Amino acid sequence: MKIIKRELLDKVLPWLDERKIILIKGARQVGKTTLLYYLKDILEEQNKRVIYFSIDQEITNPIFKEPKLLINYLKNEYNIHNRSSYLILDEVQYIKSTGFFLKVLFDITKSYLNIIVSGSSTLRLSEDKEFLTGRKIEFLLTPFSFLEHLRAKSSFKYNLLWKVTDRFKILSDFYKTYKEDLEQHFVDYINWGGYPEVVLHSQSEKRMLILKEIINTYIRKDVIDFLRIENVSGFNNLISILCSQIGNLVNKNELSNTLNLHSNTLNKYLDILEGTFIFSFLSPFYTNIRKELSKMQKVYLNNIGLLKQFTGIEYDRYLLINGKSIENFVYNNLRSTFDKGNIFFYRTISKSEIDFIVKSKDELIPVEVKFRQKPKVPISIKRFKDKYNNVKKTVVVTKNILREEKQVYFFPVILLPFIKFEI
DSSP: OOOOOOTTHHHHGGGTTSSSEEEEEOOTTSSHHHHHHHHHHHHHHTTOEEEEEEGGGOTTOGGGTOHHHHHHHHHHHHOGGGSOEEEEEESGGGSTTHHHHHHHHHHHHTTTEEEEEEESOHHHHTTTGGGGTTTEEEEEOOSOOHHHHHHHHOSSOOOOOEETTSOHHHHHHHHHHHHHHHHHHHHHHHHHOSOHHHHHOOOHHHHHHHHHHHHHHIIIIIIIITSOOSOHHHHHHHHHHHHHTTTSBOOHHHHHHHHTOOHHHHHHHHHHHHHTTSEEEEOBOOSSHHHHHHSOOEEEESSTTHHHHHHOOOOSSGGGOOHHHHHHHHHHHHHTTSOGGGEEEEEOTTOOEEEEEEEETTEEEEEEEEOSSSOOOOHHHHHHHHHOTTOOOEEEEESSOOEESSSEEEEEGGGGGGEEOOO
């Protein structure tokens, strides 16, 4: 199977020799194990000694019950205290009291052992998280981005990036040259999402079987067994409802009544869905943090291809893609560049709305999705700019319009991954 270099790799490599626990988080089947093996190969090519364990296959191994047992084992079998080594632990959340275990391991061995771990549940990784304060650096591995999809599937090379403010003539020529190929692959990406194994297969029947198996494994292993869900049907129904409400506000009272779930149970399930990287919940933009924390959030899928599985939505042409799917794609694209804590949506009491507000250094960037033939600058953006003086540019995501209008930049959605927002 074709191996695709992940964009996250370049962010991880500079930290390999730092005395930090490198924590790579991400959902099941997004490629964490493949990335760890990639790092293992790189280190071994540098004549570094690497010791690898897949913890979900070592659950009964006593050396993962206590840190001192693992340390003694590594000393006896690998003589680690006499030679600097790298320890890779895949799916580390299966270790009980993960944070405390890693803290003790790190504190005792930090002079001669570099530790790299992966995990697919922030809920378990967050237990005793205070133990890892100052000891770890975290990275989030997402499903394939659209650029990674293109590098896996397209015959063209897509290695160019532009700033928002770059000359439109150059970008226009790029768009004209690759438009047909980009649209074709975009439809495939929106339909099937970014699970690497699904992307790298070409037969629809096999892709569907793989996608179903990934979802079933997630629900069975990560949720029902590992996180102990009591109301499985309620949990599954919650997933289906959230998928049908992508880009909308999450009304917890309405969900609780519809699913007949107690509010505490609903909140637990929502935390699980976010903590296992299935959904993201986006907060509103307010300058008053008390208001921000009291308002409803919007929901997005971390892997847009799950819509096909849970709602049956499928697209055969670029121009027919639903605007909410485009909005979800735009959100995921923003998440690949900006920390989640710097992305918001905007909605006033009078229901003036902007899809996204991005905080970038000292400026606010409104981003609006207008997947239609003749998009205009929304009045809500004009009002937002009047209210906040640190808006230097605005981005409107379109079907096929590429132009600049008084620091409002219109980009076809298929060009968005090639645009750098930051100056």
